[in-house]
Amino acid sequence: MKVITRFAPSPTGYIHIGNVRSAIYPYLLARKNGGRLILRIEDTDRKRYVEGATELIEDTLNWLGLEWDEGPIVGGPNEPYFQSERKDIYHAWAKKLIDAGRAYADPTPPEVIEGYREECNKKKVPFLYRNFRPENPPEWEPGIPLRFKAEPKSYKWTDEVMGEMKAGPEVLDDIILIKKDGYPTYNFAHIVDDAEMSVNYIMRGVEYLSSTPNYLAIYEALGLDRPHFVSLPHVLAPTGNKKLGKRDGAKSVTEYRTDGVLAEAMLNYLACLGWNDGTEKEIYTKEELIESFSLDRIQNSGARYNEVKLLWMNGQWIRRIFTEEGAEALYARTREFWPESAKDYSDEYKLKVLSIIYDRLKTLSDLKSMTEYFFKDPRIDVDTLTNNKFLKKLSESEIETLLKKTIAKLTDLKEWTADSLQDALNELLAETKKKPAELFSLIRLSVSFAPFSPALNLTLETLGKEISLSRLNAVARSI
């Protein structure tokens, strides 16, 4: 049987890291099994609809490389893929239930229903609407909610993650199928759509586990085959025990993107949060994820989101792309991350800077603060020099002497390469009888005034002879 699954988000805002995982797993399942992934937009709640949210979802999926086989943009045999455009379909299916005596129009005003609920709470008995069914329901027509007519019975089913499940009649109730505004509820719409679209694997958060018996009753009443159910555990917020949500300040996937997190790292981290293949492998490409994915290794308890590990993984990916795909491949992804001052420099120069700094990056946006001195003369601050832990035992005149010797040595240097610079630096060390910590710190700080920088010979080589010497001279004059 061909696997057909879907990602069915509501366009109510951005996609954050807590909910993008329910797109990743269906994607992996579909690809692993040569199946299909459908993207369906569940926009039946007009009050929560956010303009532009659909585009944001599509954009996020594209960035992560989660391409869908059917849905908005790409189309497919089951159009339309927006629930708001499928009203007629839901009404036709609702008719089937009405004709079978399994649905009824319910004109009861919300306040009255609320009264029933309070009454039950007061008596400490569970509130079940089926105990309050209206005596003579009218003919169903638009403007009146339509309810399912539940039969109190027990259900058993299998959840691919949670295992064997069962529920008694006490959870079955007359849920709303079609709202007063004519739009279907999620509870009804997803069943109809999944049936129409031949979806046979439903992956969604565990919060739907408790509602499953009610869905089972509807499948049954409609004579539909049950799909496979896959409940995905929640991603928990960094603190507390709640699922990660926007109110915890859950960042959108887009935000991480602009902060210089690579799509590969994001996909890798999120896929492995709550799933593993049983090996000790940590870094997975998308293809490796597809290859090793399996439902039975999805964790059944919530996993806490840990940004520190995401950033570690991002560093791993930055280095991996550099060493395996090449400096240009990494450079191609850095365009919007350079400091303003780098604007007029050549690609060649920036590529050179990137190749000596890349293994220090946790995110691409670190480039902004870490490479400034390659593009713009740093502000000379003598205190930084004299307060440095290696330099503070040197007197100002000693510093001046060392700088002069360095300038003389480098001025005479014929060839300005990493190797010749290293040789010259070593000679200076011998001639001045200074420790590397002292001499190198002095030179490093004089040309960069940065808290850290790449190996000294590489920094000087990249900066070039002219700039290196002019910066050293400028510092020597300021002492």
Place this chain on the structure above:
RNA sequence: GGUCUCGUAGUAUAGCGGUUAGUACAUCGGGUUUUCAUCCCGACAAUGCGGGUUCGACUCCCGCCGAGAUCACCA
């Protein structure tokens, strides 16, 4: 409150009746001619509690405790 789910170090996890309970992130220490980072080495650190079953339980069963989900004309 009813119903359901979950419970290995701070975090993510491996384990599937017999292990010195493994790995990664984090933390701490050390190494690689300066710094920061990478890389390498090392240290710290866990089976929620109580009963069973068993020669033996993290692993199977029961109870408790703790955490979460759900009980909407939201999805």
